[in-house]
Amino acid sequence: MRKKITEVSTDYKILIVDDEEGIINSLKVMLTRSGYFCVGISNPIEAIKHLETEPFDMLILDYIMSPIHGDEVVAKIREFNKDIYILLLTGHKDLAPPLETIKALDIQGYCEKGDRFDQLLLLIESGIKSISQMRTIKQFKDGLNRILYAVPKIYQLQPIDTILEEILEGLMPLVNSKDAFILVDDCNSSQGEIIYKGVGEYKIPVESLVTMLSPDLMEHIGFSRANRVTVNLDHGIILPLIGDNKSSIGVIYIESNNFDEGLKLLEIYSTQAASSINNAFLHSLINMKKEELDRTYQELRNRYIDTIEALRLTVDAKDIYTRGHSDRVSYYTGKLGEEFNLSPEEIELLKVGGIFHDIGKIGTADDILFKTDKLDFSEYEEIKKHPLKGAYILSAISMFKDVVPLVKYHHERLDGKGYPEGLKGDNIPFLARILTVADAFDAMTSDRKYRSRLHLEEAINQFKLNSGTQFDPIIVEKLLGLLVNFELMQKDIAATFAEC
Numbered sequence: 001m002r003k004k005i006t007e008v009s010t011d012y013k014i015l016i017v018d019d020e021e022g023i024i025n026s027l028k029v030m031l032t033r034s035g036y037f038c039v040g041i042s043n044p045i046e047a048i049k050h051l052e053t054e055p056f057d058m059l060i061l062d063y064i065m066s067p068i069h070g071d072e073v074v075a076k077i078r079e080f081n082k083d084i085y086i087l088l089l090t091g092h093k094d095l096a097p098p099l100e101t102i103k104a105l106d107i108q109g110y111c112e113k114g115d116r117f118d119q120l121l122l123l124i125e126s127g128i129k130s131i132s133q134m135r136t137i138k139q140f141k142d143g144l145n146r147i148l149y150a151v152p153k154i155y156q157l158q159p160i161d162t163i164l165e166e167i168l169e170g171l172m173p174l175v176n177s178k179d180a181f182i183l184v185d186d187c188n189s190s191q192g193e194i195i196y197k198g199v200g201e202y203k204i205p206v207e208s209l210v211t212m213l214s215p216d217l218m219e220h221i222g223f224s225r226a227n228r229v230t231v232n233l234d235h236g237i238i239l240p241l242i243g244d245n246k247s248s249i250g251v252i253y254i255e256s257n258n259f260d261e262g263l264k265l266l267e268i269y270s271t272q273a274a275s276s277i278n279n280a281f282l283h284s285l286i287n288m289k290k291e292e293l294d295r296t297y298q299e300l301r302n303r304y305i306d307t308i309e310a311l312r313l314t315v316d317a318k319d320i321y322t323r324g325h326s327d328r329v330s331y332y333t334g335k336l337g338e339e340f341n342l343s344p345e346e347i348e349l350l351k352v353g354g355i356f357h358d359i360g361k362i363g364t365a366d367d368i369l370f371k372t373d374k375l376d377f378s379e380y381e382e383i384k385k386h387p388l389k390g391a392y393i394l395s396a397i398s399m400f401k402d403v404v405p406l407v408k409y410h411h412e413r414l415d416g417k418g419y420p421e422g423l424k425g426d427n428i429p430f431l432a433r434i435l436t437v438a439d440a441f442d443a444m445t446s447d448r449k450y451r452s453r454l455h456l457e458e459a460i461n462q463f464k465l466n467s468g469t470q471f472d473p474i475i476v477e478k479l480l481g482l483l484v485n486f487e488l489m490q491k492d493i494a495a496t497f498a499e500c
Contacts, residue, residue, distance in 0.1 A: 007035060012128055013055070014038040017047040017073065018062040018089070023113070027060065030117050031124070044073045051077055056084060057131050058124070063090040063097065071097050074105045082106070082367040083134075085127045089113055089120070160184075160277070164197035167252075167273045172199070174265045177256040181209070183221070184241065184250035184277055194250075202253075221251055230267065239266060241274040244299055249274060275303050325442055330354030331493050332438035332479075337431075339478040346431065353406030353435050360390030360407070384419045387411050410435045415469045433472040437463075437479055440471070456486055 014036055016027050024040035031038045039056075041047040044065050051059070059077070063070040070088055077084065087109040088102070102110060108130070109123045164182050171180060179200030186193045196206035204212065213221075217233075224231045224238040225248045231238040236255040243249040252270060333350035342350070361369060364386055368379045375383065391408035394400040409432040412418035414425055428436075444459040454462070460480060467476040482489065 008032060008037050009035055010037045012036060012057045012131060014058045014060060014124070015047065015051065015056040016040040016060045017044055017065075017070075018042065018060075019044070019065045020062070023062070027117070027120075030121065034121065036124075036128075044068055044070075048073060048076050051081060051084070058085045058087065058127055060087045060089065060120075060124070063088055071101055071105060074107060078105060085109075085131055087111060087120070087123055087127060160195055161197060163276055164195065165199075167276065168197060168199045171252070171254065171266070171269060171273075174269060175254060175256045177254050179255040180253060182241075182250060182252050182273075200255075217253075221253065224251055230263075237263070237266065239270040241270060241277065243274060249277065272303060275299065325446060326355050326358060328442045328446075328493055329357060329435070329438050331489075331496065332441060333435055335482055335489070336434045336438060336475065336478055339482065340434075349402055349406070350431055350434060352400075353403050353410070353431065354438060356390065356394060356400075356403065357407050357410050357435060357439060358386065358390065359393055360386035360388065362393075363389045384411070388420050405429045406432045406435050408432075410439055412436065413470045414472055418470075434475055437471050437475045441479060456483065 016024050018024050019042050028038050028040050061070045086107045088107050091113040111120045181198035181202040184195045186195050220231045224240050228240045228248050239252045240248050241250040330351045333354040337347040337350045387408050391404045394404050412423045412428045416422050416424035444454045447453045463476045467473040
């Protein structure tokens with residue numbers, strides 16, 4: 001990430017803390033020449049106060065300082081800032097803090113001072129790359145979250161003008177834009193008329209649009225429509241709206257100078273937008289055949305599931321310790337449903353509940369979700385919100401109404417000590433009680449950051465111990481019967497999801 005020019009960029013802000021002014025000045029010269037914006041402070045107490053009021057991306061910190069050492073500084077900073085990237089410097093290798101301290105304080109890099117700064121500069125550039133990647137991940141996660149909450153609104157049966165406005169309102173935050181418009185063919189018109197909606201400087205009558213657009217932009221819009229391809233311009237982007245029959249039904253134009261990862265989000269969202277527009281037109285046709293309605297509804301259902309699945313995978317892929325958890329829970333719930341001779345519809349409902357049971361964690365802060373030591377009260381209360389958040393997400397569209405209770409109540413306990421509502425016994429839906437057992441079993445037999453997996457016999461003892469209090473004893477009995485063939489089940493899981 002080293003800049004090839006000496007112009008200083010404020011994209012990444014670096015704070016240098018060292019009680020030797022000479023070290024600060026030398027580092028500032030090096031970093032400024034490399035194109036980085038940096039600030040130096042010689043008093044560590046003042047540096048802590050400065051970080052409380054002004055955001056920085058990276059902290060370069062001396063270890064041996066007065067009046068407090070670097071590890072004490074980091075401990076105080078971590079109380080209010082979990083994200084800043086920290087590089088620790090020391091002039092004496094023998095006086096460096098132990099590795100346990102460096103890990104506990106989440107210090108990302110360590111370097112000895114020397115006459116040359118080559119090694120330090122490499123660490124800084126590596127750190128900037130990591131910061132950049134984390135920004136990209138956060139942007140994509142936040143963007144998917146916005147899409148998740150915007151999509152149900154644009155699928156509501158409303159006048160087409162209102163739907164187009166909702167589409168633009170959901171679009172703008174993805175790329176920090178204020179100016180955009182949509183052109184859509186009026187499918188109900190035999191005269192080839194178009195429907196137009198604009199925001200920002202394009203909030204004008206359609207008659208004025210022709211005089212406002214340059215011939216070059218109009219040519220690019222025509223090219224995008226004819227070839228059904230995205231067109232990138234110097235100050236904007238044109239996205240074709242593709243109908244269910246693969247034909248172009250219109251375009252979206254957004255003005256912005258910086259799309260980056262937002263382009264992928266725009267393409268996901270434009271697919272949903274095209275589907276919602278098709279949905280609106282199809283429902284406005286008086287003589288629509290039932291088969292066409294069913295096909296359109298199934299297509300909308302599949303695309304909405306794809307969007308939620310992308311978010312579910314985002315949660316699942318955050319941490320190697322929970323990767324594949326939802327798939328395995330889905331498998332175990334299906335097997336338990338078969339043991340109770342449930343109907344195919346109920347078994348399918350259990351499997352869907354297993355897939356989406358943790359979708360609410362998309363709204364949980366990473367520093368809580370990934371914490372390796374014991375959660376404090378407020379952090380645990382935040383974690384306990386994920387079943388409700390997941391239920392709200394799935395409640396946004398009626399096709400998921402039957403799976404909502406499974407997701408909402410999969411952390412309830414038979415003795416009433418669970419959450420979110422503290423339901424007891426038969427007040428907890430039976431399918432949710434099955435999901436509870438499947439979720440707990442996979443959690444026990446999987447590695448987590450805060451503990452290693454339990455051996456099968458240990459997990460079985462836990463279920464026997466908590467049968468009748470935490471878990472439904474009838475479901476526990478069925479689970480224990482299944483576990484006689486545990487090794488075969490593991491092979492089945494591996495084969496099943498290797499094919500996916």
